[in-house]
Amino acid sequence: MTQHVYAAEIGETAKLLADDPFWLILVKVVAIFAFLVVMTLFMINWERKVVARMQQRPGPNRVGPNGWLQSLADGLKLAFKEDIRPVLADKWVFFLAPVISCIPAFLAFSVIPLAGEVNLFGEQTALQLVDLPVGVLVVLACSSIGVYGIVLSGWASGSPYPLLGALRSAAQVISYEIAMGLSIVAVIMFTGSMSTGDIVGAQATTVLGFAPGWFGFLLFPSFAIYVVSMVGETNRAPFDLPEAESELVGGFHTEYSSLKFALFFLAEYVNMVTVSALATTLFLGGYHAPWSGEFMNTGWWGLLWFIIKTLGFLFIFIWLRGTLPRMRYDQFMRLGWKVLVPTSLVWIMAVAVIRTGAIQQLSTAQRLIALGVIVGLVLLVSFLLPDKKVQDTKGVPLAGSGFPVPPLDLVVPKTAPKRKVKVATLPKETAAVTTGKEAE
Amino acid sequence: MSLLTFLAQQQPEPVQRVVDTVTTGEAVTFWILGPLALAGALGMLFARNAVHSALWLVVTMLSLGVLYMVQQAPFLGFVQIIVYTGAIMMLFLFVLMMVGRDSSDSVVEVIRGQRLAAALLGIGFAVMLVGSVGRALTGVDARGLAEVNTTNGGNVGNIGSKLFTEYLFAFELTSALLITAALGAMILAFVGRDGKPAKKTQKELVEERFQDGKRVGSLPGPGVFATANSVATPALLPDGTVAEESLFDVIEATDRSTLSDDVAEVAGTAHEPDAHALKGSES
Numbered sequence: 001m002t003q004h005v006y007a008a009e010i011g012e013t014a015k016l017l018a019d020d021p022f023w024l025i026l027v028k029v030v031a032i033f034a035f036l037v038v039m040t041l042f043m044i045n046w047e048r049k050v051v052a053r054m055q056q057r058p059g060p061n062r063v064g065p066n067g068w069l070q071s072l073a074d075g076l077k078l079a080f081k082e083d084i085r086p087v088l089a090d091k092w093v094f095f096l097a098p099v100i101s102c103i104p105a106f107l108a109f110s111v112i113p114l115a116g117e118v119n120l121f122g123e124q125t126a127l128q129l130v131d132l133p134v135g136v137l138v139v140l141a142c143s144s145i146g147v148y149g150i151v152l153s154g155w156a157s158g159s160p161y162p163l164l165g166a167l168r169s170a171a172q173v174i175s176y177e178i179a180m181g182l183s184i185v186a187v188i189m190f191t192g193s194m195s196t197g198d199i200v201g202a203q204a205t206t207v208l209g210f211a212p213g214w215f216g217f218l219l220f221p222s223f224a225i226y227v228v229s230m231v232g233e234t235n236r237a238p239f240d241l242p243e244a245e246s247e248l249v250g251g252f253h254t255e256y257s258s259l260k261f262a263l264f265f266l267a268e269y270v271n272m273v274t275v276s277a278l279a280t281t282l283f284l285g286g287y288h289a290p291w292s293g294e295f296m297n298t299g300w301w302g303l304l305w306f307i308i309k310t311l312g313f314l315f316i317f318i319w320l321r322g323t324l325p326r327m328r329y330d331q332f333m334r335l336g337w338k339v340l341v342p343t344s345l346v347w348i349m350a351v352a353v354i355r356t357g358a359i360q361q362l363s364t365a366q367r368l369i370a371l372g373v374i375v376g377l378v379l380l381v382s383f384l385l386p387d388k389k390v391q392d393t394k395g396v397p398l399a400g401s402g403f404p405v406p407p408l409d410l411v412v413p414k415t416a417p418k419r420k421v422k423v424a425t426l427p428k429e430t431a432a433v434t435t436g437k438e439a440e
Numbered sequence: 441m442s443l444l445t446f447l448a449q450q451q452p453e454p455v456q457r458v459v460d461t462v463t464t465g466e467a468v469t470f471w472i473l474g475p476l477a478l479a480g481a482l483g484m485l486f487a488r489n490a491v492h493s494a495l496w497l498v499v500t501m502l503s504l505g506v507l508y509m510v511q512q513a514p515f516l517g518f519v520q521i522i523v524y525t526g527a528i529m530m531l532f533l534f535v536l537m538m539v540g541r542d543s544s545d546s547v548v549e550v551i552r553g554q555r556l557a558a559a560l561l562g563i564g565f566a567v568m569l570v571g572s573v574g575r576a577l578t579g580v581d582a583r584g585l586a587e588v589n590t591t592n593g594g595n596v597g598n599i600g601s602k603l604f605t606e607y608l609f610a611f612e613l614t615s616a617l618l619i620t621a622a623l624g625a626m627i628l629a630f631v632g633r634d635g636k637p638a639k640k641t642q643k644e645l646v647e648e649r650f651q652d653g654k655r656v657g658s659l660p661g662p663g664v665f666a667t668a669n670s671v672a673t674p675a676l677l678p679d680g681t682v683a684e685e686s687l688f689d690v691i692e693a694t695d696r697s698t699l700s701d702d703v704a705e706v707a708g709t710a711h712e713p714d715a716h717a718l719k720g721s722e723s
Binding site for chain 2: 090093132133134137138140141144145147148151152154155163166167170171174177192193194
C-alpha cells in the first residue's frame with residue numbers, strides 16, 4: 001500500500017487512522033450518522049425550548065419526558081404525510097434536490113476530529129473517520145455542493161417564491177463561502193497544514209503561561225468572521241433570507257412536503273452541527289480541555305470537551321434566532337462583500353507579516369522599522385481617503401403642501417403621564433355597534 | 441507540431457520516474473467514475489433543458505474531481521469541486537434560472553461566418569486533443585505522485601512552492617486577466633451616480649413628493665365598505681359627493697351594462713340568494 005509511504009509527511013492522527021481495519025471504519029461511519037441524526041432531533045427540541053423560554057412560554061412539554069421526544073414524533077408524522085409534487089415541477093430535479101442537500105451535509109462531518117487517541121474495541125485509533133491532508137477543504141467542498149440542493153429545489157418547484165429563495169440562496173452562499181474560506185486561511189498559515197487533526201494538535205499549547213493557545217484567541221478577527229459567515233452559510237436567522245417566511249412563504253422548500261421536506265430540515269440542522277464542529281476544531285482547540293496537562297484531557301474525555309464546545313456554538317445559533325430580526329437583503333450582501341471580505345484580506349496580510357517576522361527571527365530594530373513602515377502606510381492611505389460628505393442639514397421645508405404634516409426631524413415628546421381616572425370608574429357608554437337582536 | 445515537441449520537452453527524464461502501481465481501489469473507482477464522467481458529458485450535449493445540461497456537466501466535474509483525489513492529488517480534486525462545481529457552475533445555474541425554463545436556443549446566425557469559424561476551431565481543437573492524449577497514452581510512462589507527496593511539505597506545500605516560484609509569471613498573468621475581466625464586468629454593469637442618479641434614495645423620494653405639493657398620501661381607495669365589495673363603487677366624501685380620485689380609469693371606461701350586477705348589489709335590488717337553487721330541478 002502506498003499509504004505507509006506518506007508517513008514521513010503526515011500528522012499523528014493520520015498515522016493512527018492509517019491502520020484502521022475495515023469493520024472499525026464501518027463502525028465509525030454508522031456512529032457519525034447516528035450522532036448527527038440524534039443531534040438533529042435534540043437540536044430541534046432544544047431550539048424550541050430555548051426560544052420558548054426567551055419568549056416566556058413553556059415550549060413543547062407533552063411528548064415524552066419533559067417533551068424531549070416531540071421532534072421524534074414530528075419526524076415520524078412527517079414521514080407518513082402525503083408526498084405532493086406540483087404539476088409544473090421538474091420531475092427528476094425535484095426529487096434529487098433534497099437528496100443533494102442532505103448527502104454533503106453528512107459527508108462533511110467525516111473530517112471532524114471528535115476526540116484524540118482512544119481504545120475502540122481493542123484498537124488504538126482516533127475518533128475521526130479520515131484525516132486528509134486537505135481536510136478543511138472537504139467541509140468547504142461539501143457546503144458548496146449542498147447549495148445545489150437549495151438552488152435546484154427552488155428551480156424545480158416551478159413556482160415563483162421558491163425560485164426567488166433559490167436565487168437569494170445561491171448569491172448568499174457563494175458570497176459567504178468566500179468570507180469563510182478567507183477566515184480559515186489564517187488558521188492554515190499558523191498551523192502549516194490543512195488537516196483538521198494537525199490543526200487541533202497545533203492548539204495544544206498555552207499562551208502567557210495559563211491561557212489555552214486556541215486560535216480563537218490568537219486569531220480573534222478570523223474567529224469573528226468565521227462565526228458570522230457560518231450563520232450566513234447555513235441560512236439561519238438573522239440571515240435566513242432564502243426561506244424568509246414574511247417575504248417568500250417558505251422560500252426554497254415552499255412546494256415540498258413529507259419526507260422530502262424532512263430531508264431539507266435534516267440537512268439544515270446537520271449543517272449547523274457541522275459548521276459548529278468545524279468552528280470548535282479550528283478556533284476552540286477541538287477536543288482539548290481548557291487547560292494543558294493530562295488531567296481530564298486524554299482519551300474519551302476529548303469527546304466531552306468537543307461536544308460541550310459544539311453545543312455552545314449551537315446555543316449561539318438558537319440565541320441569534322430568538323433575539324435578532326431578519327436583515328434586509330442588500331444590507332446582508334453589503335456586510336459580506338464590503339465588511340467581512342476586505343477585513344479578512346487585511347487581517348491575512350497582517351498575519352503573514354507577523355508569521356514572517358516570527359520565522360525570520362528579526363532583531364528588535366528591524367521589527368520596529370517594519371512597524372513604522374506599516375503605520376506610515378496606514379496613515380498615507382487614511383490621508384488619501386476622501387472626506388465624508390457633510391450631510392446638508394438645512395434641507396428643504398417639507399410641510400409646504402397645505403397638509404398638516406409633521407417635519408421629518410420632529411422630536412417625539414415624552415409619553416404623557418398616566419391617566420388618573422381608572423377605566424373601571426368611567427360611566428358606562430352604550431356600544432356604538434349593537435347586535436341584531438338588540439336593534440329589534 | 442511544435443506544441444507536442446514542447447510537451448515532450450516538459451517530460452522529465454525516464455530515470456527520475458517512479459512508477460506507482462495502480463491499486464484495486466483505484467481501478468474500481470476509475471471504472472465507476474470514468475463511464476459516469478462520459479455519461480455526464482454526453483448528457484450535457486443532448487439534454488434539451490439548459491438546466492439539465494448544466495447538471496450533467498456538474499456530474500462530469502465531480503467525477504473528475506474524485507479521480508484527481510484517487511490519483512494522489514487531493515488538493516487539486518477538492519479545489520476542482522469547490523471552484524468549478526461550487527462557484528462557476530453555480531453562477532451558470534444562476535444565469536440559466538434567471539433566463540427561464542422555457543427559453544430555447546436561437547438558431548439565427550448572429551455573427552457572419554460564425555458556424556464556419558466554429559467548425560474550423562472545433563476540428564482544430566479536436567486534432568490537438570487527440571494528438572496530446574494519444575501521445576500521453578503511448579509515449580509517456582506513468583509517473584506517480586507518491587514521491588512528491590511525501591517530501592517538502594507534501595501535496596499542498598509542493599503545489600504552493602511551484603506556483604510561487606517556477607510558475608509565478610503565469611500565475612500573476614492569470615490573476616491580471618481575471619482582475620481585468622472583473623473590472624470590465626463592473627464597468628459594464630455600473631450605473632453612474634455622479635451624472636443623473638439612476639435610483640433615488642428613499643429620502644430623496646420623500647422630499648420630492650412633499651415638494652410637489654399635490655397629494656402626499658395615497659389615492660383614496662374605492663368605496664368598498666359594508667354595502668358592496670366591488671372596486672367599481674366610488675368613495676364618498678364627507679358631504680356625500682363622489683370622490684373623483686377614487687374612480688378607476690379602466691372601470692370608468694367599461695360599459696355600464698357589465699357592471700349592472702354590482703350596481704344592483706349596491707342599490708339593494710339584486711337577487712336574494714335562493715336556497716332552493718341548490719336542489720335539482722326535478723324535485
